Amino acid sequence: MENDSISSSSSESKLPLIVGILGFALGAAGLVLGIKAKGAAQLAGEDAALAKSQVAELGATISAKANAADVQALATDLASTKQQIEFNEKTLADRIDELQKVAAAPKAPGSGKVPTPAGPGEHVVAKGETLGGIAKKNGISLKAIQDLNPGVNPNRLQIGQRLKVK
Numbered sequence: 001m002e003n004d005s006i007s008s009s010s011s012e013s014k015l016p017l018i019v020g021i022l023g024f025a026l027g028a029a030g031l032v033l034g035i036k037a038k039g040a041a042q043l044a045g046e047d048a049a050l051a052k053s054q055v056a057e058l059g060a061t062i063s064a065k066a067n068a069a070d071v072q073a074l075a076t077d078l079a080s081t082k083q084q085i086e087f088n089e090k091t092l093a094d095r096i097d098e099l100q101k102v103a104a105a106p107k108a109p110g111s112g113k114v115p116t117p118a119g120p121g122e123h124v125v126a127k128g129e130t131l132g133g134i135a136k137k138n139g140i141s142l143k144a145i146q147d148l149n150p151g152v153n154p155n156r157l158q159i160g161q162r163l164k165v166k
Contacts, residue, residue: 033099
């Protein structure tokens with residue numbers, strides 16, 4: 001007698017839990033990376049502030065020792081450098097904000113994957129399906145579906161997995 005009720009209940013019932021834990025772990029890792037990036041940005045901002053003060057001190061020292069034309073050229077260069085630093089700080093802050101939004105956004109398990117429909121002679125495994133149930137739906141025996149899919153472990157079916165049914 002054929003057993004069409006082969007079930008992967010032990011692995012199938014744990015799948016949502018495993019996916020949930022994996023999703024939580026990935027989200028937490030993203031959040032940690034975002035927080036680290038924010039800390040690095042703050043340190044970079046502090047370093048930039050220190051560099052600005054050192055530039056100001058250097059500018060004062062140079063203006064005391066240099067002629068007016070040299071001082072003006074240096075002042076122009078310093079102003080340009082200051083603008084570049086401010087632009088880089090803003091760009092970095094914007095990117096950190098984007099990363100934090102992405103890290104904080106809830107993720108649905110398997111999101112981003114749109115299953116493609118099954119082609120002729122195929123079946124795409126859906127949540128809760130068993131190999132025996134798929135065979136029954138397609139009017140074939142469990143042995144026939146196993147013969148058509150020799151590398152498939154009936155206890156480890158994956159949602160979205162494609163099986164041959166003809």
